[in-house]
Amino acid sequence: MHKNTAHLARIKSVTQKYKLHPKKRLGQHFLTDPNILVKIVEACELDSDQYAVEIGAGWGAMTGFLAQIARGVLAVELDTDLAPGLRETFAGHENIKLVFADVLVLDIEQELRQRFAVEGKIRYKVCANLPYYITTPILFHLLEKATAMESAVLMVQKEVAERLVALPGGKDYGVLTIMVAWDAEVEMLGKVSRNCFYPRPGVESAVIRVTPWQERPWVVDSEVTFKQLVRTAFQKRRKTMRNIAAGFFRVDKVEAERKLLALGIEPERRPETLSIDEFGKIADGFSE
Known part of the structure; x- marks a missing residue:
């Protein structure tokens, strides 16, 4: 707990130094509640031989928590204005690799291999507080391109989470439910108050776990x-x-x-x- 407190205090100091502010156009709502951060990282169920891929490193709060457990953390961030602060925060952390890129065009597995000099099979999980405006494209990108991903624990808009876990017959059940369920099992892990973010979003959030099927339960001809x-x-x-x-x-x-x-x-x-x-x-x- 002491490590977590010191880490969050360092982030606060760095964000003030670089005068960093969330950007509305990028849908930035940074998770600031340490208890929720810990719960999300625990939900990833990482071990010391696995890598973590974080999508949307933001100010680095979750990045630091993940790095305490995972063998390495590939922290992907689109906003290059956050680069100086993130580099200062994680200077000397050899198991954290920062990548400033659009995850939708990033070959995650190639990036992991190159940054961590991994040969052969690579074990990794994804952990992310996703910008809500781009949740669905990122989710499908992971299911289609991140073929070795073991699971993903994602913070998403509560409404989207409810659609993903919906059952036939309900108003939330639809194309998104079926298309994601075709490739993976989705679990609702819990709801998160808007008061846990800065700035406070206009919607409630939820944490889900997405686990790609090892063997799909359904078989179709086409x-x-x-x-x-x-x-x-x-x-x-x-x-x-x-x-x-x-x-x-x-x-x-x-x-x-x-x-x-x-x-x-x-x-x-x-x-x-x-x-x-x-x-x-x-x-x-x-x-x-």
């Missing part, structure tokens, strides 16, 4: 068809699956109803009531 069907269905979420299937697969409504019933799916159901497995059945069943 992932492309499955995903196109899901997107099309939720664009027409007020329509029945009979009408949606008829239009998507270019068959008449009588045939669409017959096939849905054969698959055990009531034709009058609407998209938000269907599970991933049921969307998969429709995608495969109509493509035969």
